[in-house]
Amino acid sequence: MRYWVLKSEPETFSIEDLEQAKAKTTPWDGVRNYQARNFIRDKLKKDDLAFFYHSSCQIPAIVGIVEVVSEACPDATAFDPKSPYYDPKSAPNTPRWFKVDVKFKQKFNSPISLATLRQHPSLNGMILLQKGNRLSVIPLTHKEWDTILKISKDTL
């Protein structure tokens, strides 16, 4: 199994929204970046775990943990002209975009801010921390996952 970071703008969809969702589960749809798409389609598997990251907000931070609970399938929002994620170039028989379902696992008592993550030298290589990084589905090494988990436990 693999570990990930999934980014979301809390004004659009927050971890609280996920916790309150039906079955605490949501389709992780609307991803419109090819690199992120490839991770979703090819690498995200049922039972993978991911940190939920709040971006473009007052304190960008990892705020909790979610679990992948489905395999990848076509992102239906791309077929819907009324959806903000509509993409006329994606058709049901030749889908361009994909999604998985994710389920709420845990919300951290104290979020781990970007600034905090940057204070840990062992996380320097993280894709999330790299300058100019805009990827919304980010792979983590097992070591990075463990390090961040430990930070979350130390700050309880």
Add this chain to the structure above:
DNA sequence: GCCAACGTTGGC
């Protein structure tokens, strides 16, 4: 609100 960094588009 600014702006750096990056991705995408489209003319040639």
Add this chain to the structure above:
DNA sequence: GCCAACGTTGGC
């Protein structure tokens, strides 16, 4: 296939 122009992301 190059690259300029434009659009978007996201931290600050």
